[in-house]
Amino acid sequence: xxxxxxxxxxxxVAACLLSAPTAASAGGGRSGNGQWIAYQSSRSGQEGVWxxxxxxxxxxxxxxDAPGERLLPDWSPDGRYLAFISRSENGDLIYEYDTIxxxxxxxxxxxxxxxxxxxxxxxPDGRHMAFIRYLGPFSDEGLPADCSLWIGDRRTGAVRQxxxxxGTECDREYNPTWSPDGKHLAxxxxxxxxxxxxxxxxFTIRADGTGEHRLTNPAMFAGSPSWSPDGQWIVFSTYPLAxxxxxxxxxxxRIRPNGTRMQKLTNLRTDQLRATQPRYAPDxxxxxxxxxxxxxxxxxxxxxxxxRPRTVAPGGPFPDFYTHGTWQPKHR
Numbered sequence: 001x002x003x004x005x006x007x008x009x010x011x012x013v014a015a016c017l018l019s020a021p022t023a024a025s026a027g028g029g030r031s032g033n034g035q036w037i038a039y040q041s042s043r044s045g046q047e048g049v050w051x052x053x054x055x056x057x058x059x060x061x062x063x064x065d066a067p068g069e070r071l072l073p074d075w076s077p078d079g080r081y082l083a084f085i086s087r088s089e090n091g092d093l094i095y096e097y098d099t100i101x102x103x104x105x106x107x108x109x110x111x112x113x114x115x116x117x118x119x120x121x122x123x124p125d126g127r128h129m130a131f132i133r134y135l136g137p138f139s140d141e142g143l144p145a146d147c148s149l150w151i152g153d154r155r156t157g158a159v160r161q162x163x164x165x166x167g168t169e170c171d172r173e174y175n176p177t178w179s180p181d182g183k184h185l186a187x188x189x190x191x192x193x194x195x196x197x198x199x200x201x202x203f204t205i206r207a208d209g210t211g212e213h214r215l216t217n218p219a220m221f222a223g224s225p226s227w228s229p230d231g232q233w234i235v236f237s238t239y240p241l242a243x244x245x246x247x248x249x250x251x252x253x254r255i256r257p258n259g260t261r262m263q264k265l266t267n268l269r270t271d272q273l274r275a276t277q278p279r280y281a282p283d284x285x286x287x288x289x290x291x292x293x294x295x296x297x298x299x300x301x302x303x304x305x306x307x308r309p310r311t312v313a314p315g316g317p318f319p320d321f322y323t324h325g326t327w328q329p330k331h332r
Contacts, residue, residue: 034282034330036099037312038062038073038082039299042319049073049084049097054301054327056312063097066104070095072324076122079329083107083120083129092116094131096154108152108159112136115144121176127154130176130185133161147172149187151207162209173203174242175224179257180231183207186215186257188223188236190243200243202236204257215259222253224277228304229284232256235265235304241276241292241323250274250292252302265306280304281327288312288325297321 036051043050044061047069052059063070068088075082082097086106094107094117107129110116118132129152134144147170152159162185165172173187185207190200199218202225205211215234216222223240227233234255239248252265252275266275277290281304289300289309299322300309315322 033079034328036328037288037299038075038326038328039313039322040071040073040324041315041322043321045319047071047087049082050322052299052313054312059313062099062102063095063104065102066095066097072119073326074121075326075328077124077126077329078331080331081122083122085118085120092118092134094120094129094152107154108157113145119175121178123151123178124180124182128152128182129154130162130178132172132174132176133159143170146170149173149176149185149205149209162205162207174240177225177227177234178207179204179227180229184257186225186227186234188225188240190223200240202234202255204234213259215255215257216262221248226279226287227257228254228280229282233304235278235280235287237274237276237278239274239276241274241290246294247271248274250276252278252287252289252306254304263306265302265304275300275302275309277324278302279326282330288327290323290325297323299325 039050041050048061049063049070050061066086068086071085073082073084080099084095086093086095095104096107097104113135115136116134120129120131122129133150135146137145146166148164149162150159173189176185176187184204186204188200188202200221200223201218202215202222204213221239222236225234225236237250237252239250249271251268253262255262274292275289276292278287285304287302287304289302291298291300295317296315298315299313301312302309313322
């Protein structure tokens with residue numbers, strides 16, 4: 001089923017949440033040291049943002065002061081902040097968690113015609129953020145009138161629209177990821193016909209909204225791109241988990257930003273084990289990956305050129321899922 005994060009607003013679920021961690025346990029009391037992987041899990045009773053060491057230790061929930069469910073974490077380039085979506089009766093809003101002060105705050109207003117946000121991603125300079133912004137009114141089918149890529153200024157709160165996707169299916173960009181120089185964004189899109197995806201492809205676009213370029217054939221069903229720290233590669237998966245929850249074969253590939261030299265990184269042959277949601281480590285040598293079986297979601301660390309994976313967090317049956325892993329940058 002297609003994921004619409006703003007079509008239905010979930011009520012806050014009462015749950016026993018972990019107490020706020022100390023500075024030593026969540027960020028070391030300073031900006032990024034590259035020693036944490038943030039991820040999304042529902043293991044506390046509702047979707048939340050968690051931190052874990054790359055060796056699988058010190059696993060704990062953060063940002064519990066933000067309302068409702070907390071989804072889709074992304075690190076600031078200095079490794080201090082985590083942006084995420086807070087989903088509550090107030091809508092799907094962008095929040096930011098300070099790993100030193102252990103407090104969360106809302107970023108960007110959502111006044112009419114805005115009806116919600118999705119998938120925040122920090123720019124390399126940390127000042128801006130790319131995200132999906134939904135505009136009303138809703139259709140009879142419960143879909144927003146426009147689902148588009150925007151960029152916001154964290155200092156001023158100003159937002160500007162980069163793309164526009166109006167229509168009955170609300171086709172849109174997914175998982176925006178910045179080039180290291182901040183000049184381009186990569187994302188994927190899945191055109192719909194009669195309620196079904198006809199293919200998915202990875203694209204790049206300039207940060208001013210011009211020069212969109214498709215990198216992959218839609219028949220490949222590529223998605224979930226991540227830009228390498230040196231800007232030389234974009235890694236992606238086939239049959240991205242956000243759209244295809246089961247019954248597909250997902251492998252990892254990397255490709256040059258100009259669409260050349262595509263290389264296969266994994267060789268999984270059945271839907272009993274899938275590799276999805278790849279994100280580069282700060283040094284570009286490894287990937288954090290969501291490993292998917294019919295009943296589990298786990299986090300792997302995999303060499304960026306392919307090879308034997310290592311399990312960071314072995315997930316179990318729902319709600320013990322681990323998804324959307326993202327590695328803390330090292331502050332320079």
